[in-house]
Amino acid sequence: MPYKRPPITEAIIELQFARPSDQSTIEKAARRIREEYTFEDPDSAVNLSFDASTNKTEVQTAWMGTRLSSSDRADILIFRTTAFVCSRLAPYGGWEAFRPRAAHAWDVWKRAAGPTPLARIGVRYINRIDVPLAGNVLIDVDHYLNLSTRSPEALGEPMTAYTMQIVRPLGADDCHLILTSGTVASPLIGFASFALDLDIFRATNLPMRDDELWALIDRIRGHKNRVFESCVTDRARALFDQ
Amino acid sequence: MSAVQIPRAVRADHAHLGRAVIQKPSAGVSGISKEIADRLKRFAEPSPTFLGSRNVSPPKSLEEQLYDGLAAFKVTTATIAMHLEREWRSRLFLQLDSLLALDDWDVEDPPPSTGSFSTFLRMLILLRPARRPGLGATNDGILIATWTSDDDRLTIDCLDKDIARWHLAVTIEGERERAAGITPLLRLNEVLLPYGPQRWFEHAHYVSSP
Numbered sequence: 001m002p003y004k005r006p007p008i009t010e011a012i013i014e015l016q017f018a019r020p021s022d023q024s025t026i027e028k029a030a031r032r033i034r035e036e037y038t039f040e041d042p043d044s045a046v047n048l049s050f051d052a053s054t055n056k057t058e059v060q061t062a063w064m065g066t067r068l069s070s071s072d073r074a075d076i077l078i079f080r081t082t083a084f085v086c087s088r089l090a091p092y093g094g095w096e097a098f099r100p101r102a103a104h105a106w107d108v109w110k111r112a113a114g115p116t117p118l119a120r121i122g123v124r125y126i127n128r129i130d131v132p133l134a135g136n137v138l139i140d141v142d143h144y145l146n147l148s149t150r151s152p153e154a155l156g157e158p159m160t161a162y163t164m165q166i167v168r169p170l171g172a173d174d175c176h177l178i179l180t181s182g183t184v185a186s187p188l189i190g191f192a193s194f195a196l197d198l199d200i201f202r203a204t205n206l207p208m209r210d211d212e213l214w215a216l217i218d219r220i221r222g223h224k225n226r227v228f229e230s231c232v233t234d235r236a237r238a239l240f241d242q
Numbered sequence: 243m244s245a246v247q248i249p250r251a252v253r254a255d256h257a258h259l260g261r262a263v264i265q266k267p268s269a270g271v272s273g274i275s276k277e278i279a280d281r282l283k284r285f286a287e288p289s290p291t292f293l294g295s296r297n298v299s300p301p302k303s304l305e306e307q308l309y310d311g312l313a314a315f316k317v318t319t320a321t322i323a324m325h326l327e328r329e330w331r332s333r334l335f336l337q338l339d340s341l342l343a344l345d346d347w348d349v350e351d352p353p354p355s356t357g358s359f360s361t362f363l364r365m366l367i368l369l370r371p372a373r374r375p376g377l378g379a380t381n382d383g384i385l386i387a388t389w390t391s392d393d394d395r396l397t398i399d400c401l402d403k404d405i406a407r408w409h410l411a412v413t414i415e416g417e418r419e420r421a422a423g424i425t426p427l428l429r430l431n432e433v434l435l436p437y438g439p440q441r442w443f444e445h446a447h448y449v450s451s452p
Contacts, residue, residue: 005324009260014290039313043294064294072335073316074323076291087291089320091328126289128260130325133248141244148244158245161263163285180285183246187259187321187360189368189404189427192248195262 003240007196008092012124013102013217015084018117023063026079029112030066033077033105037068043078077105084109084116095221103214110210121213122201123220125228128184129194129236139192144236147181170227173219175202177227196231200224254404256360260321262286305344311353312342318360325367333374341377354385357402362387364404365427371443389442396434396442406430412437 034040043065049058065080078085086102110116129144138158141148147166151159163182170177178199186193200220207213264286267278287293296310315338323331340346342353362385375387380399389396399407401424408430409422414437425433 007324009321009324010289010291012289012291041296044296045293046295067294069313072332073313074320078291078294080294083290085290087289089291089317090323091320091326091331092324124289137248138245139248141246151243153243155243158243158247160247160249161265162246163262163264163282165281165285182285183263184260185254185258185263187364188325189254189364192246193260 002094003237005240005242006090006092007127007129007240008125009090009128010124010126011088011092011098012122012126013084013086013098014120014122014124015106015116015118015213016120016122017082017084018119020081021079021113021116022081025113026065026081029079029109030068032112033068033108037075037077038071039069039073041067041069043067043080075101077101079109099214099218099221102217106210106213115208117208118206118213120201120203121206121216121220122199123217123224124197124199125224127196127198127228129196129232129239130186130188130191131193131239133190133192141194142233144233144239145181145194145196146231146233147179170200170223172223173202173216174205175200175220175223177223179227179231196228198224198227198231200227254360254364256318256357256402259360304347304349307353308342308344308347311356312338314356315342315359318356319363322363322367330374337374337377341379348381351379351381352383354379355383355402358383358385358400361385361400361402361404361406361427365398365400365406365430368427369431369439369443373443391441394441396437396439398430404428408434410434410437412441414438 030040042063045062045064047060047062049060050056051058065078068077069075074089074091076085076087076089078087084106086105088098092098131139131144133139141162147164149159149162149164161183164180166177166179168177169175178201180195180197182195184193184195200223202216202220207216262285264282266282270276302310316335319326319331319334365387371389373389375389378386378388380386385400387398387400394410394412396410397408401407404427405424406427407424409420411418411420413419419437421437423433431439
């Protein structure tokens with residue numbers, strides 16, 4: 001069900017490679033799609049190390065890939081040595097916009113890199129449910145999510161934060177679900193915010209053909225919607241449609 | 243008991259906004275304590291999109307600072323973009339593109355800090371002004387929002403951690419009044435109320451009511 005204000009803070013399609021790719025292939029793929037994005041930046045891992053004997057801090061950077069971003073920085077494509085990552089930040093424009101962009105970028109990648117065996121296919125949606133406090137600083141998670149951690153009644157005082165993760169088979173398409181939820185520091189004043197992070201992935205029997213790959217990704221997206229709807233309450237849905 | 247007590251009085255550090263609230267337990271030495279510490283660390287990790295960063299070593303040139311600043315502002319805006327009308331957001335980005343244009347920037351001034359921009363964004367959602375403010379910056383990296391209506395002016399310096407430094411000049415019943423203050427964002431509506439802030443913010447339907 002499309003919501004007026006979907007709570008999605010980030011949608012991600014990540015295809016992890018079975019074998020690392022090399023820098024020249026990544027640069028070749030990035031060149032072929034560069035004009036469709038406004039910005040191109042290196043994607044690097046930065047490590048800080050401190051040597052107590054010399055009191056010197058050393059910054060080491062390792063090139064991981066190339067990141068392409070739209071002018072509003074909401075559409076992101078990363079060709080990494082270990083993975084293909086297509087991401088959309090809020091505001092989410094729907095699967096109809098996100099999926100073709102990812103499929104097109106994968107097509108560009110395949111033309112540059114050739115057949116790319118995969119180790120993992122993941123579709124991840126990170127949602128944030130912003131609940132207005134309206135003078136009330138006690139929020140019952142059960143009013144918004146059909147999953148929660150419980151603090152023993154005998155302890156009296158309510159909890160001030162929680163983090164939980166459920167990992168389980170999805171029971172369809174050889175997929176697994178990683179569901180992570182927890183309190184987050186709300187970016188809105190006067191609100192409480194809860195994360196509902198749904199990562200559905202498959203790491204076995206991965207398709208080799210692109211039509212099978214994208215058919216699987218379409219089905220995973222359907223599973224994601226089903227899981228999302230089963231996790232939220234009508235009170236939460238009302239927040240997404242205000 | 244599934245109730246969560248939300249602390250209201252704490253002023254936000256922009257670096258933590260939108261991120262999981264995870265407390266590290268006291269240090270342990272057993273295998274299970276290490277396993278729990280590793281899991282908590284993974285909870286706090288960014289998504290695959292934000293695992294890497296731009297490979298730029300300090301000191302950065304002004305051009306790089308402006309580029310990084312503008313990128314950070316847009317990514318920060320994405321955290322609340324579901325609460326902004328799309329056109330409002332697009333026009334805000336045009337203002338930011340213009341404000342942080344290299345050609346117009348004084349080489350001696352640092353770009354506005356991400357903390358100042360975070361306060362600005364949170365203020366926008368709180369005040370829900372229909373009219374976008376004019377944007378400026380101080381020479382010490384503070385973002386300024388200004389609204390003008392005839393001779394009535396409101397200027398808000400967006401300080402780090404949800405603090406607004408404001409000054410205004412209005413004519414009320416024929417008398418010119420000036421006022422200024424430093425106020426936590428949470429009380430900003432209240433302190434501006436006697437001066438009829440709707441004169442600056444009117445037509446408040448462009449920013450969604452969260």
